[in-house]
Amino acid sequence: MNLHQLAGGPFVWVAFAVFFIGLVVQTVRFFKMTSKNDAATPVLPAKPKAPEKIQERLGYEWDKLVKRYRRSVFHLHPLMSVATLIFHVLLFLVPIFLLAHNELFRISLGFGLPSFPDWLSDALAIIVLSVLGIFLFRRLFIKRVRIISGVYDYLILIITAAPFITGVMAYHKVFDYNKVLTAHMLMGELMLVLIPFTRLGHALFFVLYRVLIPGEYSFRKGSRRWNTGAGKVVARSR
Amino acid sequence: MGAEQKNTVDQNRINRILERQETRMKMYLSHCVHCSLCAESCFLYMSNNRDPKYMPSYKVINSLGKMYRKKGKIRMELLEDMKEIVWKSCVLCQRCYCPVGVDIPAMISLARSVCRSQGVFPGFDEAGNMESWL
Numbered sequence: 531m532n533l534h535q536l537a538g539g540p541f542v543w544v545a546f547a548v549f550f551i552g553l554v555v556q557t558v559r560f561f562k563m564t565s566k567n568d569a570a571t572p573v574l575p576a577k578p579k580a581p582e583k584i585q586e587r588l589g590y591e592w593d594k595l596v597k598r599y600r601r602s603v604f605h606l607h608p609l610m611s612v613a614t615l616i617f618h619v620l621l622f623l624v625p626i627f628l629l630a631h632n633e634l635f636r637i638s639l640g641f642g643l644p645s646f647p648d649w650l651s652d653a654l655a656i657i658v659l660s661v662l663g664i665f666l667f668r669r670l671f672i673k674r675v676r677i678i679s680g681v682y683d684y685l686i687l688i689i690t691a692a693p694f695i696t697g698v699m700a701y702h703k704v705f706d707y708n709k710v711l712t713a714h715m716l717m718g719e720l721m722l723v724l725i726p727f728t729r730l731g732h733a734l735f736f737v738l739y740r741v742l743i744p745g746e747y748s749f750r751k752g753s754r755r756w757n758t759g760a761g762k763v764v765a766r767s768r
Numbered sequence: 769m770g771a772e773q774k775n776t777v778d779q780n781r782i783n784r785i786l787e788r789q790e791t792r793m794k795m796y797l798s799h800c801v802h803c804s805l806c807a808e809s810c811f812l813y814m815s816n817n818r819d820p821k822y823m824p825s826y827k828v829i830n831s832l833g834k835m836y837r838k839k840g841k842i843r844m845e846l847l848e849d850m851k852e853i854v855w856k857s858c859v860l861c862q863r864c865y866c867p868v869g870v871d872i873p874a875m876i877s878l879a880r881s882v883c884r885s886q887g888v889f890p891g892f893d894e895a896g897n898m899e900s901w902l
Contacts, residue, residue: 559791603867606808614803668804674818675803678825678826678829679802683801683802729798731798731799735869736799736867738869739799745871747865756792
């Protein structure tokens, strides 16, 4: 079995297994380090009642939206916020709804998801790469980002970009198709394996931290709190 | 430096403090994507001409981050370098915003505990320190 066959065969299943088991392990770890938040919810002053007339209600809701926007990071950094949002959504959508991926699933599992047309996937992959270009530009040329950037940050960018670069190259048949395709599969598998255990894990922990842990910026009220310590000793023995 | 400042550090004590919250803190350090979007949420960053050294992420990376990177083997000089960061560049107002949800104040607070355990904290008698206590 050569590298191409390995990358397209057993490695795929190993990568998916590590990815899914890793996510489960990390989630269980999080839940072991936290417990149900039974602290009393502070009683907040009652919010003013929304107007009932449709015209006034529309104005009221619009004001609320504008206030929320002005307080958000979207107002402070519109380009970065929109680029980041689009990037993260596409990072999931493009590989999941790619026609070639779903064809391979149909061949091996007998089912696949509906897919984007190839031209759309190609365009979306190029958008993903363009946003990665923005991230790289920020790391290299904006002082406040450069000052906190290390080798690991650049490596994470490369690992994220690699499956998309090789994917676009394979689609456009740049260089030796088989070699590029092998590289594409290996890079995709590497990324899957690394997601649960590296900085890429923020994909999972973003949800856990901001939805489950209560805080000023959490999306919900938060139902978990960190156990006292939440360190080695606590995680091991209690 | 506190009046009773020692010249050597108690490695075991530092390790005990760091181990207390090791898993959680290492998770936070690992999940900080170094995006710098936390910067504007810090009033000290805003009121110091947007000096990146006042960014919450910079403060965490260069205090608690360094402590864990060095696996607790910290020299007094390093703690002295961190003193400014954890005691003066942050007032623990807890208003820092992290898009990922990293609890930055908890990390600075732990770094302060390590510094305090080794007598590294601002003293009343320190030159230029008066206004920060009044």
